[in-house]
Structures are given as C-alpha cells and as structure tokens.
Amino acid sequence: MVSAWRQRCPNSGFVQSSTAASDARYRLFVKHNRAFAALSRHLRQHPELFRPWKGTMYRVTTLKYRDPAEILLGEGSYLNGGRWNAIGSFRAVYGSTDDVVALAESKANALYANLPYPFRDPRLVVAAEVSLSRVIDLTAPETLKALALTEEELAREDWRKVQEQGAESFTQALGRAAFIAKAEGLLARSARVKGGINIVYFPQNKARGSDVRLWQPRQLAPDES
Numbered sequence: 001m002v003s004a005w006r007q008r009c010p011n012s013g014f015v016q017s018s019t020a021a022s023d024a025r026y027r028l029f030v031k032h033n034r035a036f037a038a039l040s041r042h043l044r045q046h047p048e049l050f051r052p053w054k055g056t057m058y059r060v061t062t063l064k065y066r067d068p069a070e071i072l073l074g075e076g077s078y079l080n081g082g083r084w085n086a087i088g089s090f091r092a093v094y095g096s097t098d099d100v101v102a103l104a105e106s107k108a109n110a111l112y113a114n115l116p117y118p119f120r121d122p123r124l125v126v127a128a129e130v131s132l133s134r135v136i137d138l139t140a141p142e143t144l145k146a147l148a149l150t151e152e153e154l155a156r157e158d159w160r161k162v163q164e165q166g167a168e169s170f171t172q173a174l175g176r177a178a179f180i181a182k183a184e185g186l187l188a189r190s191a192r193v194k195g196g197i198n199i200v201y202f203p204q205n206k207a208r209g210s211d212v213r214l215w216q217p218r219q220l221a222p223d224e225s
Contacts, residue, residue, distance in 0.1 A: 030086050030166050033173035039147065040177040043136075046146040050183060053135040057095035057128045057199050057212075060106035066124055068217035074203050083159050084175030084186060084200045086168045092175065093201040097187075099125050101196035108192050112160065127215045130199065132184040133207050139189050139197055147174075155191055175200065184210060 043049065061071060074091030081087035082094055096102040102125060110117050137143050144150060159169035168176070178186055184205045190196030201212060214220065 030088075030163060030168045033168040033170055035170055036168075036173040036177055039174050040180065042147045043177055043181045043183075049136050049143055049146055050134040050181075051137065052131075052133050053137070053185070053187065053199075054131045055097055055199070057093075057097065057130045057201065058099040058102040059093070059095040059126050059128070060102050061124050061126060063122050063124065066126070066220050068214050068220050071126060071214060071220070072128065072201070072203060072212055074201070081159075081163050081172070082200075083169075083171050084188070085179070086172040086176065087163060089168075089172070089176060090179050091203055092179075093203060095128070095199050095201070096190065097197045097199060098193075099127070101190050101193045101198065104192040104196070105190065105198065124220070126220060129211070129213050129215065130201065131211045132201070133210050134182060134184045134205075135187060135199075136178050136183050136185075137187040139187050149174075151189065154188070178202075179205060182207075 059071065065071070065076070072093055074085075074093040077085055077094060078088065078091045081089075082092055084094075085092040094105070096105060106123065107117055110119065138149075138154065154171060154174075157169050157171065159171055162169040163172070175186065179202050182205055183202065184207060185199060185201040188198050188200065190198050203212070206212065
C-alpha cells in the first residue's frame with residue numbers, strides 16, 4: 001500500500017514526524033501544511049478548548065474487520081489517511097454520534113472509492129460508549145473563534161486530493177496539532193448530513209480515567225470454532 005501511494009505521488013515531500021506513530025514499515029510522511037504552526041499556537045493559547053465529552057460513537061465496518069480488538073485501533077486511517085489525520089501520521093478512529101450519520105459517511109467513502117452501492121458485502125453498525133476528558137469541539141462557535149477558523153474553511157478542501165498530491169490537508173494539519181497537544185479527540189460537523197456530528201477518537205492519547213468501550217463485543221468477535 002505504501003509503495004503504491006508513493007508511485008501516485010512521486011514528488012511528495014517527506015518530513016520527520018513528531019507524533020507517536022511507531023510502525024516503521026508504514027512510516028510515510030507527506031509535506032506538512034504551513035498552517036500547522038499557527039493552529040498549534042492557538043491551541044496552546046486556549047487550554048479551555050480541551051473539554052470532557054461523553055456519548056455514543058457509531059461506526060460502520062465490514063465483517064472482515066469486526067474483531068473488537070481492531071475496531072477501535074485506528075489502523076485503517078493510519079495506513080490510508082483520513083480527514084483529520086494524514087497517511088502514516090497517527091491513529092484516528094472515525095465515528096458519528098448518530099447511526100444514520102455513520103451510514104451516510106460510509107456511503108460517501110464507498111462512492112469516492114468507486115465501490116458498488118448499495119453495498120454488496122455485509123456491513124455492521126457498531127456502537128461504543130465514549131467518555132473522554134480532552135476533546136476539542138469544532139462544532140462550537142467559541143472554538144472556531146479561538147482558532148480563528150470558520151466552518152467554510154473546514155469544509156472547503158478535498159483532503160483526499162491534497163493527500164494524493166503528497167501534501168497534508170488543512171484539516172489534517174488541525175488534527176495533527178490537536179493530537180500533539182494531547183487531545184483525545186475532535187467533534188466536527190458532518191459534510192454528508194445536515195446537523196450531523198462526527199467524532200474522531202485518538203486512541204494513542206487516551207488519558208487515564210477515560211474510557212471507550214464497545215457495546216456487545218462478544219457478539220462481534222469472529223467465530224473461531
């Protein structure tokens with residue numbers, strides 16, 4: 001996967017990362033976004049933006065990746081990148097606060113990847129009970145004001161196209177700034193469902209006392225009989 005991405009992006013810039021990702025064989029770096037420094041500075045200046053959050057996170061997964069030990073690892077986004085984390089940077093688990101929103105996000109990802117929809121392979125909607133102590137709520141106007149951002153800026157860029165060109169998108173730079181500032185996750189508006197909210201969980205930053213737990217994990221475990 002890494003070599004294929006490099007073939008698509010032969011002129012990409014590779015920079016040493018300061019994140020905690022440690023799998024050397026997949027360690028691939030894109031050219032860092034210049035907005036990162038300012039975003040990091042805003043986060044340092046506003047510690048009040050890191051707040052507790054409790055709720056339910058919904059994710060859509062395939063039967064192949066239904067193992068409870070893997071659902072909350074964020075390995076897929078680490079290897080492929082996501083809206084808030086560049087490929088090979090750090091792990092992020094993507095979910096939504098509503099199951100309908102989670103399904104809409106899954107459909108959008110499938111259509112972008114030219115996968116058949118309606119889905120030909122079975123999908124599962126899994127739920128996790130989440131209790132985190134340091135979450136940045138990007139749906140809150142006061143958060144955007146403190147970070148000198150607008151909702152339009154967050155929705156403007158196609159992060160996939162930016163990443164394919166070997167660069168870090170603006171939202172990926174914001175996610176990296178939050179990760180390095182020890183945020184445990186982000187809340188962000190869904191681009192697919194009006195009023196929908198997505199949650200992005202950073203498992204490497206989970207603090208003592210925080211908890212992320214799947215509902216009915218035994219029913220998800222692969223049958224080894």
